Amino acid sequence: MTKTSDKHVGLSAAQEAEIQELREARSTTRRATVSALEEVLYDPIPVLDHGFVRVIDYMGDDSAIVQAARVSYGKGTKHTRGDAGLIGYLMRHRHTTPFEMCEIKFHVKLPIFVARQWIRHRTANVNEYSARYSVLDKEFYIPAPEHLAAQSTANRQGRGGVLEGEEAARVLDLLRQDAELCYEHYEEMLNEREDGSTVREGRAGLARELARMNLPLNIYTQWYWKCDLHNLLHFVALRADPHAQYEIRAYADAILKVLHLWVPIATAAFVNQVMEGASLSGPALRVVRQMIAGQAPTQEESGMSKREWDELMQALGRDA
Amino acid sequence: MTKTSDKHVGLSAAQEAEIQELREARSTTRRATVSALEEVLYDPIPVLDHGFVRVIDYMGDDSAIVQAARVSYGKGTKHTRGDAGLIGYLMRHRHTTPFEMCEIKFHVKLPIFVARQWIRHRTANVNEYSARYSVLDKEFYIPAPEHLAAQSTANRQGRGGVLEGEEAARVLDLLRQDAELCYEHYEEMLNEREDGSTVREGRAGLARELARMNLPLNIYTQWYWKCDLHNLLHFVALRADPHAQYEIRAYADAILKVLHLWVPIATAAFVNQVMEGASLSGPALRVVRQMIAGQAPTQEESGMSKREWDELMQALGRDA
Amino acid sequence: MTKTSDKHVGLSAAQEAEIQELREARSTTRRATVSALEEVLYDPIPVLDHGFVRVIDYMGDDSAIVQAARVSYGKGTKHTRGDAGLIGYLMRHRHTTPFEMCEIKFHVKLPIFVARQWIRHRTANVNEYSARYSVLDKEFYIPAPEHLAAQSTANRQGRGGVLEGEEAARVLDLLRQDAELCYEHYEEMLNEREDGSTVREGRAGLARELARMNLPLNIYTQWYWKCDLHNLLHFVALRADPHAQYEIRAYADAILKVLHLWVPIATAAFVNQVMEGASLSGPALRVVRQMIAGQAPTQEESGMSKREWDELMQALGRDA
Amino acid sequence: MTKTSDKHVGLSAAQEAEIQELREARSTTRRATVSALEEVLYDPIPVLDHGFVRVIDYMGDDSAIVQAARVSYGKGTKHTRGDAGLIGYLMRHRHTTPFEMCEIKFHVKLPIFVARQWIRHRTANVNEYSARYSVLDKEFYIPAPEHLAAQSTANRQGRGGVLEGEEAARVLDLLRQDAELCYEHYEEMLNEREDGSTVREGRAGLARELARMNLPLNIYTQWYWKCDLHNLLHFVALRADPHAQYEIRAYADAILKVLHLWVPIATAAFVNQVMEGASLSGPALRVVRQMIAGQAPTQEESGMSKREWDELMQALGRDA
Secondary structure (H helix, E strand, C coil), rough: CCCCCCHHHHHCCHHHHHHHHHHHHHEEEEECCCHHHHHCCCCEEEECEEEEEECCCCCCHHHHHHHHHHHHHCCCCCCCCCCCHHHHHHHCCCCCCCHHEEEEEEEEEEEEEHHHHCCCCCCEEEECCCCCCCCEEEEEEECHHHHHHEECCCCCCCEEEEEEHHHHHHHHHHHHHHHHHHHHHHHHHHCCCCCCEEECCCCCEEEEEHHHHECCEEEEEEEEEEEEEEHHHHHHHHHHCCCCCCHHHHHHHHHHHHHHHHHHHHHHHHHHHHHHCCECCCHHHHHHHHHCCCCCHHHHHCCCCCHHHHHHHHHHCCCC | CCCCHHHHHCEEEEEHHHHHHHCCCCEEECCCCHHHHHHCCCEEECCCEEEEEEEEEECHHHHHHHHHHHHHHCCCCCCCCCCCHHHHHHHHHCHHHHHHHEEEEEEEEEEEEHHHHHCCCCCCCEECCCCCCCCCCCCCCCCCEEEEEEEECCCCCCEECCCCCCCCCHHHHHHHHHHHHHHHHHHHHHEEECCCCCCCCCCEEECCCHHHHHCCCEEEEEEEEEEHHHHHHHHHHHCCCCCCCCCHHHHHHHHHHHHHHHHHHHHHHHHHHHHHHEEEHHHHHHHHHHHHHHCCCCCHHHCHHHHHHHHHHHHCCCCC | CCCCCCCHHHHHHHHHHHHHHHHHHHHEEECCHHHHHHHCCCCCEEEEECCEEEEEECCCHHHHHHHHHHCCCCCCCCCCCCCHHHHHHHHHCCHHHHHHHCEEEEEEEEEEEHHHHHCCCCEEEEECCCCCCCCCCCCCCCCHHHEEEECCCCCCEEEEEEECCHHHHHHHHHHHHHHHHHHHHHHHHHCCCCEEEEECCCCCCCCHHHHHCCCCCCCEEEEEEEEHHHHHHHHHHHHCCCCCCHHHHHHHHHHHHHHHHHHHHHHHHHHHHHHCCCCECCCEEEEHHHHHHHCCCHHHHHHHCCHHHHHHHHHHCCCC | CCCCCCCCCCCCCHHHHHHEEEEEEHHCCCCCEEEEEEHCCCCCCCEEECCEEEEEEEECHHHHHHHHHHHHHCCCCCCCCCCCHHHHHHHHHCCCHHHHHHHEEEEEEEEEEHHHECCCCCCCCCEECCCCCCCCCEEECCCCCCHHHHHHHHHCEEEECCCCCHHHHHHHHHHHHHHHHHHHHHHHHHHHHCCCCCCCCCCECCCCCHHHCCCCCCEEEEEEEEEEHHHHHHHHHHHHHHHHHHHHHHHHHHHHHHEEEEEEEEHHHHHHHHCCCCECCCCHHHHHHHHCCCCCCCCCCCCCHHHHHHHEEEEHCCCC
């Protein structure tokens, strides 16, 4: 994880200056403090070509989870297992409320089509840059060649192989040209350029809230986004999953790295239990029991669909 | 409110057929039923140039609000005031939980930039058409000439006068041309046209989840959206407000009409109390008291800012 | 499931009359209607000694889940698998939003200590009988002898064997006597008896909101409670679980029966996937793979705690 | 606000020791820090006879609200008004999302009947002391004589004058005796005293989750409770209101004091706008306009109910 802010990362000069100032400020606090996270506080972690994630503030640490869980146990509790044991137990048994006692706030820069997936996570707080008030920056997401995936033919939601040669070149040309053209017309309709200058004297300029509708979905927006740890882990579980679109997965991966710095015990338990684990249905458990007993159950006998069967075999490392 | 579905309204042929079938089906139910709402069930109410709102399902009526409120009063209650009196009291005193006992589900077709404002209302349920799975229809919002507003110079968020003449014509040309061009390139990148035909043999086609990023924010999407009455009234209060962008206001106005059919007593109380009412601060109340007493308080003496003072004078019908 | 209302079930005469009236009313609707659920609409299902659950209203059915899921797939979808296949897929992959499109409203009578567990489910709407306004009925939960469990010595949260003989008799006596005494003093403080008569002329009577604090946690309260299907399934998963306290499990079991009537396909998928399934961690999956390969992994080698290991062996039907 | 922890405040010795330790720890942080709040961090603020509120952690300050609001304005904003002006504007126009960017966590000790009102605020996180796991402390709320209110005869929800003389004495005796008796029987059923000793050898003891049902609603519980600033202000608006029950108002008042330390600008705007303000309906605004114009509108002409009219006259300082 880089710790140096980077002009390529899509920060404005004003934001760079603000970050510098905040990084240098120090206060004394009685609050729970996580030094590994303090190290990267305010620093943008680059994601995609112009995006970033940076931590703006946080509340609580692994101990806050333990502390909240132990409220339930009261005075009579014998603290026989350590924090890791207790947190693992909570994670395994979906005792989720103690994880809600930690909170984190990010500043994120992301393409609008990613923002539209992200915002579906409702138990969070968000303040987004408003294109009703302000002119959007001229920054568009253009995939790196290795992420220029073809439509999967097997899976209607998925990606197939990577586009190559002329087809890839054409796609990149189209994305760049259309973004360029739409933004130029955005400025013309506004009658105002990105640098604040007027396009043509004597024109009124279309309202910002209208002109923005000409911009494509790969333009970058930014927001402050605040979430508790339980809901953030749920976000990561869904969005760092192989079924998630690559572009949001890149953000989820960056957040997962932040989680390892912030709450290392909870994050380890989460990776162990959720990211690397699997949920087995009743019929799937019966199949597993039969296989352990040396039997050779078949999909037909199992009562499972072909698709569910294949998923189980994959979880058991028995991909056809 | 139109009751006839309309081919200009942006429904596919399959959707038209489904609506027709549902409209003709009848069941017997013991549930609370609102005949005025049944009349328009499933019918699209046109909004903007290709959008609509239509009611898909609902639960409860004005009586359900009363019933829930009266749980609190128990056996000893004298039912001295009627339903309208009780609902008015609940609305006035922000006793909001009884309004949560009613629920409604809409099917909405709307431009993406409107969808991005709408989705900020988090206490609701939504399933949106996925451009990862499916090719989006070629339908874009192009403002009617009378809604082609200039940027306000007084208010950074607002609209000024309407663009006219050559400037208006140019804006409409740009919006139409760019939408046309971006969609054509969307099809080319997908290597698949809206009608399902292949653009060029021998190409793989870019993944749908990537190609869609070339589409502008005025393309239409659609979703099922379900909300309880309390949160829906809050939506209408914010989005049918003169400060809301015209395009989402058009949807909020359509929903307000539906509300009058569904829960006429609650809606009348809401319009009376919230839409036509105003919140006065402590200092504003003091100014009002002085004015009633025949005094002539000034902004300077009031402790109110110029802006707050102006807002108060406007609420009192004393606009400068 | 009983379909006849029953005076022992804890309904007041006024509630009985209202139910009778509602049961007889019939309306014609275009909405999705579930005849098996209509059969039991308004009928109290007895739970514990004086409690009940009854369905007051509902919205949607299994088809509403499918309809919402298919919005995502758009026009190009081949409907190759049936509703059950699609719902099973959604359940297995935790695609939870389509389940939110169904909504149900219950009237529940329950002891306060159960209500305190229940209310922790936040994504729901509730209106409770208010002891600030009304005098609470003289009804207390007294466990049936077979539910008079001893404290578990193995598990600090759990129950052990059933109390018997003199100890059981003494517990029941204490619970009955204290409830009786506290209620009598509640009436005395209020200076008002359950039947509305005055206890002693010339006294003012303590405010209801204060007098109720003398009542024990096993007194019954009642509420209207409305929830979407996704959150209701989560409620059932946690509260019909063997780790849940018996008294709330009795309510969750009654709700599960209602679910089988209302949304039989979704409920079957839920029971299959969640109730009868298990979540395996990464290390647990490795152990399973080793066992299938005929190896005999040990807890020590597995990286799992003793407790996690035991839970896994139990899920695999290998309890020590 | 007291800064000294106090043995009468209902803290256990272990909690006292933990507070002392936390109070002495100091860390360096780059996060926004509020020194006035740091002063009282971890200190219990006494409420009622054995309850308290203490701040355990917090995130953000007044500047965090401003920072979030200004994301919307982007690079082109002229920062012409100061933080107080902006926060006042946000509060007045119900732009609530920036207030969600601040978060605070409390440890609260409170009677169960107060906890039951408090928990109705759903947008918060909570971990409560579990009486399934642990034996509850022998602490009950007994009102101070000046809060021993009679039932209001005018208002079914409210309190009238204070009980006096023999009636007051009898109420206090009953509350104390019943609490004492119920707790004694709780210990007997558990077969375990508050100090951990066994009541009678050879008995199994009733499960904790069952025995607790004998305890009255004025027994104290405790929890960790975390909430964002927007929802906390809503809590205070409802619970510090004169219509709220005195006992929860005492907690809301304590929290309001904390808010003045933590976010003084936002709290001043809130008091000004919400606590000291009033919402006027459309008809009420018309009446105010007529009164300012020197007319003498009557309730009959106004279209307002008697009750709404009286509330308006009270807001205008014209109580009959």
